[in-house]
Amino acid sequence: MPGAIAFQFPDLFFGGLWVTIQISALGLAGALVIGTAVALLRISPAAPLRWLGAAYVEFFRNTPLVVQLFFLFLGLPLVGLRFSSDTFESIFRAAATGMALYHGAYVAEVVRGGLLGVDKGQIEAARSLGLSYAQMLRYVQLPQTFRAVVPPVGNIAIALVKNTSLASTIGVTELLFGAEIVESRTFRAEESFATATLLYLLLTIPLGLAVNYLERRLLVAR
């Protein structure tokens, strides 16, 4: 029966699933912060800041995530930057950081679209009411943006959950790596990978349904 093997190696399958969830959650939180910051750079009135934002987005979107992960995992310690003195903690943090940096570029594009989608009149009205640029962002432009970007950010979150599997390439024992270890111990490839597949579907399919639901609801509300 597919999935039964998960109960023989619970620490690798369910433990791996838990690591996948942790990296996803940390990565998504980081990506939202980075994405919002970069989006604000991209619409800032100062041209050099706009270029900086554009350079960030284009670099991270046009290079593979694995290369970025390898860089964080191997490159940074060579220039003296360590995520942690503990090796396992260190690769875990490198993976979460990589997820945040890479998906932050995609979030930035979506948030930028949302910021530009806010009606110009609202911004002018806020400024003429005496709100500073920061206050205008805080009370007028960002709240409307966040509402509009929920469905696309949901899609990025799905991509992020799937991409946590790349953390296995730098040695994080998440779900895919757990399945690979079980396969190498038991040679039961079909069962191991079918179980990992089921567990991934358990995460991504409900997320996908939630995104579709939100998409429809927010579309009607506007």
Next chain:
Amino acid sequence: MRPDTWGMFVDPAILRFFGQGLLETLSIAAASTLLSFPAGLLFALGRLSRRAWIRWPSIAYIEAIRALPVLLLIVYFGIKGSTLFRPLFGSDFDLPRFWAGVLGLSLYTSAVLAEIIRAGIVSLPRGQAEAARALGLSYAQSLRHVILPQALRLMVPAMMGQLTTVIKDTSLVGTIGVFELLRQGRTIYTQFFNPIEVLLFVSLVYFVVCFALSQGSRRLEVGRVPRIAQVKVQELQLRDQAA
């Protein structure tokens, strides 16, 4: 970082080594695209079919594959690819690593292309299909001469965008032992102990290829893409830009 480690990037032997990797990367991307386009077209038509026994398996395939990490598919074919094809090609058949990687990538890309093509088809005005049928064209003829030429043309930029994802994803095939660009780079930095320089160089190569492609797809003039198709394509680009 040591100052002497940058000199190697003008050494012709080293550059040839990277060149082989880039060639392998582009071959994997090309083979995956060529394989997944016809498959994607079939699944797109399958999902639009009126017959439930064609429609439901197509939906299941597309949605299940899109919900999985590409790396899982690649690693699976890397391990079990040979055994899967032994009933077909004889008991001593050995699936080359290259094709195991291409298979994993194509499986995924075909599901995404199917959704892109379907978005193009459903965004066409209904009148197109109705007029074609009213003129006496069969379903196949109306697809061949009316629907697909328009739908595929509209979706060329989106499909080119997906190609940049395929190129980025080829870097995953190195994990099952194909010597593509990143894997060649790994060989070099384990030899010379300079991962920072090599990884920066490798990302620059990926960047040039992918940036050129994505800019090209953005500049392409194919006429007005209907809003419903734009929304779908944006969703696909966000969800399926795997690695």
